[in-house]
Amino acid sequence: MSDSAGRSTALTLITPLRPGGGRWLKIMLGAARHFRYVSRPAIEMSFIHFGHWTVLERLPGGDDQPGGGRLANRYLFFESNYDDDDAGYIES
16 A cells, blocks of 8 residues: 655555565564665665565554454565555565
């Protein structure tokens, strides 16, 4: 889902991960924090103002609270703000 506000567009995606994919993805996201050559391509795209990836394993709250606790599957939660057109952003 995207929402335009002025010149920037906000994008939020939530997608399920394959079994075992969450572990591999957490390793890659951790590497991006420590090794600039992993994250450099996204940083060099001047039209991207913000990008954040999170692997969701549980929802806030305890296992005994409605809507809280561990999820049956892991999900990738991605947020971004950019000022290019949608097609240009997706292609990049």
